[in-house]
Amino acid sequence: MSKFSGILKLVLKSLISLCLVGGGVAAIILLGKAKTESDQPPPEDIRLVEIQTVQPHDSGITFEVGGVVVPYREINLAAEVAGRVIEKSDKLRIGRTVSAKEPIVLIDRRDYDLELERLQEELEQAEDNIAEMDVQIAAAEGQIELASENLVIQTRSTDRIRSLVTRNATTESSLDDALRAELSAKTTLQTQRDQLALLKATKTRLENVRDRTKSEISAAQLQLSRTTITSPIDGMVVEDNVEQDSYLQKGTAICTIRDTSKLEIKCSLQAHQMKWLWESSTGSTETKKRGAYELPETPVTVSYRIGNEVYVWDGKLTRYDGGQIDQQTRMIPCRVQVEEPLQVKRITDNGEVDTLVEVPTLMVGMYVQVDVHVNPRSPLVAVPIPAVYPGNRLWVVKDGKLQRREVAVAVSSGDEALVYAGEGKIQPGEQVVVSPLSAPFDGAKVEVIQ
Structure with a gap:
């Protein structure tokens, strides 16, 4: 019986050895076939893309900057003669408005x-x-x-x-x-x-x-x-220092009146935006008359949003604010002047525009948006926002293949970006990819989705 068990074990070991040898041979045969099949060229990787044609842009650039409303001027009135105040106008109170040449304080004149x-x-x-x-x-x-x-x-x-x-x-x-x-x-x-x-x-x-x-x-x-003190301008009283029956010495401060006929906005521009301004005015007759530290008067639009309505004023970029670069932001402070703060338009969400007669005007301290329109000399093209990939890169379809273009974006707003055009960059009429791409590379074959 033990002899029979030994023979049986030997047979099982032999069968296992044969199975291992057969499996190895089969694996070698399969690997050989796989290698033979990989030597054949793979099927072509053709990508489906959506494209749009690049359009020329000749209407200039409108860029946005933030700003804060500041007074155009504030006048400090002081007594020019000594005497007792016998009458003070009811309008001489903080927050009230006075008119030019309107008497506000009467000093005893006897x-x-x-x-x-x-x-x-x-x-x-x-x-x-x-x-x-x-x-x-x-x-x-x-x-x-x-x-x-x-x-x-x-x-x-x-x-x-x-x-x-x-x-x-x-x-x-x-x-x-x-x-x-x-x-x-x-x-x-x-x-x-x-x-x-x-x-x-x-x-x-x-x-x-x-x-x-x-x-x-x-x-x-x-x-x-001088015993009758009048307001020199139309404005708002922002400081009131006297009361009736008080005695004034010559030079005593009476009040501070803020000019409301005009207002200014402090804003800051980046260096490339200033370059657009200079290019827009180059060649004009006003350029020769303007000094080195004077800006070309550039029209701007000032807007302020309240709820679902936007209020708009016309203004102009007039001058530098100090003639130096801010050391912290590295931007250039400028001033915008609004000649008619009471002439305002309202724009609703549906795009309707109407001129308002009675509306709160611009107020000092408001944070507003300033839209500046310039016409730089550099040629520009308009491309859809989806066409601009990370790193300011465009993919152009030419002869059924992808071409990579490194570009510089001037400004982007809404659904399009304005890109500097030129040889080796991007030209009007070229077709750019606006659909997502996975691992794109130069020369990749594409098929345009109609």
């Missing part, structure tokens, strides 16, 4: 009225003194005329007597008397002339007094006018 009255009396006295002096000058001129005639008569008389003395028709003493009379006439004439010069000098002094009094009257009238 002292200034009295001073003006005193000076006017002095002016009248000076005018009277000058008139009196004119009479004296006229009288002196008459005396000079008479003295001149007397001197002429005395001179002729002296000449006659001298002639008689020559002919021994009279004595020497008669000639001496005539000479003394002539000398007396000359002395009288000179005295009258000196008196006239003195009177004219006195008149000049009186005229100077009169002119000085007139200047003092003008100053007094100016001081008197």
